[in-house]
Amino acid sequence: MVRNIPDFPVKGIQFKDLTTALKDPEALAIIGDALAELYAGRGITKVVGIESRGFIGGAMLAARIGAGFVPIRKPGKLPADTIKKSYSKEYGVDTIEIHADAISEGDVVLLHDDLLATGGTMLAAYDLVKTMNPDKVMVNFICSLPALKGRDLLPADVEVTTLFEF
Ligand code: AMP
Numbered sequence: 001m002v003r004n005i006p007d008f009p010v011k012g013i014q015f016k017d018l019t020t021a022l023k024d025p026e027a028l029a030i031i032g033d034a035l036a037e038l039y040a041g042r043g044i045t046k047v048v049g050i051e052s053r054g055f056i057g058g059a060m061l062a063a064r065i066g067a068g069f070v071p072i073r074k075p076g077k078l079p080a081d082t083i084k085k086s087y088s089k090e091y092g093v094d095t096i097e098i099h100a101d102a103i104s105e106g107d108v109v110l111l112h113d114d115l116l117a118t119g120g121t122m123l124a125a126y127d128l129v130k131t132m133n134p135d136k137v138m139v140n141f142i143c144s145l146p147a148l149k150g151r152d153l154l155p156a157d158v159e160v161t162t163l164f165e166f
Pocket of ligand 1: 051113
């Protein structure tokens, strides 16, 4: 139910469009339930979703497992004090932000995004959350593109799960 769009947003990228699955009530419920099945009872206190597609599954999952939801956003969007992390992308540098009071010591954090490609975005989010000294950080995606080897960019000792691969 995931639609492939060739050459979006730039030539050479095979864009995996999850909106075709998300608009289907049954598929939406299956995704939410499958994520919850993986993480229920794991003591997760905060699900951190990465702007913007990580907000959809992240909030669904948090509500199902009784955790809170925290957004990681692009610069200038969060209203209160933030901490930031800059990272290199294919072209140039990007920055992400999180509210400085969003994560505390003692939190068990699950970082969530819709898709793992090269892993650069998630590595930056992981590094950002680690500076806030939570008890534990785990990582999850709805799906991944294993050919791009994004898993190798993330620390080997971090638990990383995906529901399915392309
Ligand atoms: P990366 O940092 O390369 O792992 O890219 C991950 C982010 O970019 C995720 O938030 C994805 O939503 C998006 N993304 C990267 N490549 C694709 C793709 N081929 N199809 C859909 N989304 C993608």
